[in-house]
Amino acid sequence: MAASMATTAASGVAAFGSIAAATASPASSSRTVSFSSRGFFAASGEVLGLSFSSCSVRAGGFVTVQDGVAKQGVRGRSLQVRADAGASGPKSGQSTFKVAVLGAAGGIGQPLSLLIKMSPLISELRLYDIANVKGVAADLSHCNTPAQVSAYTGASELAAALKDVDLVIIPAGVPRKPGMTRDDLFNINAGIVRTLIEGVADHCPNALINIISNPVNSTVPIAAEVLKAKGVYDPKKLFGVTTLDVVRANTFVAQKKGLRLIDVNVPVIGGHAGVTILPLLSKTKPTVEFTPEEVEELTVRIQNAGTEVVEAKAGAGSATLSMAYAAARFAESCMRGLDGDSDVYECAYVQSEVTDLPFFATTVKLGKKGVEEIVAEDLEGLTEYEKKAVDALKSELKGSIEKGVTFAKKQAATV
Numbered sequence: 001m002a003a004s005m006a007t008t009a010a011s012g013v014a015a016f017g018s019i020a021a022a023t024a025s026p027a028s029s030s031r032t033v034s035f036s037s038r039g040f041f042a043a044s045g046e047v048l049g050l051s052f053s054s055c056s057v058r059a060g061g062f063v064t065v066q067d068g069v070a071k072q073g074v075r076g077r078s079l080q081v082r083a084d085a086g087a088s089g090p091k092s093g094q095s096t097f098k099v100a101v102l103g104a105a106g107g108i109g110q111p112l113s114l115l116i117k118m119s120p121l122i123s124e125l126r127l128y129d130i131a132n133v134k135g136v137a138a139d140l141s142h143c144n145t146p147a148q149v150s151a152y153t154g155a156s157e158l159a160a161a162l163k164d165v166d167l168v169i170i171p172a173g174v175p176r177k178p179g180m181t182r183d184d185l186f187n188i189n190a191g192i193v194r195t196l197i198e199g200v201a202d203h204c205p206n207a208l209i210n211i212i213s214n215p216v217n218s219t220v221p222i223a224a225e226v227l228k229a230k231g232v233y234d235p236k237k238l239f240g241v242t243t244l245d246v247v248r249a250n251t252f253v254a255q256k257k258g259l260r261l262i263d264v265n266v267p268v269i270g271g272h273a274g275v276t277i278l279p280l281l282s283k284t285k286p287t288v289e290f291t292p293e294e295v296e297e298l299t300v301r302i303q304n305a306g307t308e309v310v311e312a313k314a315g316a317g318s319a320t321l322s323m324a325y326a327a328a329r330f331a332e333s334c335m336r337g338l339d340g341d342s343d344v345y346e347c348a349y350v351q352s353e354v355t356d357l358p359f360f361a362t363t364v365k366l367g368k369k370g371v372e373e374i375v376a377e378d379l380e381g382l383t384e385y386e387k388k389a390v391d392a393l394k395s396e397l398k399g400s401i402e403k404g405v406t407f408a409k410k411q412a413a414t415v
């Protein structure tokens, strides 16, 4: 499995197969570990961790373990590619972060928990759900990667799940069914996110928060209002996860243009629903030309990719596996930022001043305190098509933000 993950990495900025010396003691000399079907193992046989790195890794590449840090064979550099690409093991040499997944028994929550259980950066993985999540935790706890797994079921155990965690990932909620838009989910998921964020404010106010529950365009502003009301809002720590849009854009562009998947990076800005999702095809790395017809076709496909999955699943929910992949990549990037990696970039929906809207997705630099920098250059040098699309998406995004803020304020007033 490790080998196929490594060689089919779906993104120019994220590649499965960043192997780090997680459980191995720091090596004093350099060793080379090949991506083979035994990709989890160093030549000496000790178990290594697997993490998601926002760097390009040469398919069938190599990892050199030096002083406890894995260095990969890397090709291509862009804004998204780390200077020290591949150094994905914890800088301290120890797994350090406590992570809680809220909604861990669900379609996204389970594969997401599996993927992040493989991260060498996590010391504790806490799984919370209102459904029984003990089986998921027991199952995952048998994987011989460093993270200790524990289960918390029901509202009475939320506080224990959240106590002092560094990163909270929230895929709790109901998924979209055929015919439903993301906004149809609003009333159910808005209440779920509000309650969970109240718990975050009370029990881990310093944690980074990754919100997956849709509609992200509204659930992030709701979370911000709840945190403000509790007096613990730090805009640098609140993220709407839009990574799946980037992952899809990279995949579709690579397919369309016959590029190697791992080379491609397309920034995606705006929001996370329909036309608010705007892939900046003109900023694709590597540089590639598109006809106006290709721009239109790819943009529409990326915007509607969620619906492609909803319809194919025919009533059985929305994207779960690709979402888990994308969320695991984003979580790993957040932790690498927390861990002090100096060059970690992802697109995310955050509080922002790059437009006149209070929230907007662009590339952000991740650091020890969350968002270290918002890359405003994403909005510079756009094509006419992209400029018009930015103007067009703003009114829908504004409405979704206001809907979230109004919901949160109304709820606060009735408490």
Ligand SMILES: NC(=O)c1ccc[n+]([C@@H]2O[C@H](COP(=O)([O-])OP(=O)(O)OC[C@H]3O[C@@H](n4cnc5c(N)ncnc54)[C@H](O)[C@@H]3O)[C@@H](O)[C@H]2O)c1
Residues within 6 Å of the ligand: 102, 103, 104, 105, 106, 107, 108, 109, 128, 129, 130, 131, 171, 172, 173, 174, 175, 176, 185, 189, 192, 195, 196, 211, 212, 213, 214, 216, 241, 242, 244, 245, 272, 317, 318, 319, 320, 323
């Ligand atoms: N951001 C994205 O790109 C993206 C992509 C796909 C899906 N989603 C969203 O992710 C969410 C989850 O999707 P899914 O397919 O995993 O759904 P699912 O129904 O399979 O799982 C949701 C889980 O959340 C749990 N849950 C419900 N209320 C809860 C609460 N109050 N506290 C804790 N857990 C609770 C459920 O018990 C369930 O286990 C949906 O809102 C969906 O729309 C987001």
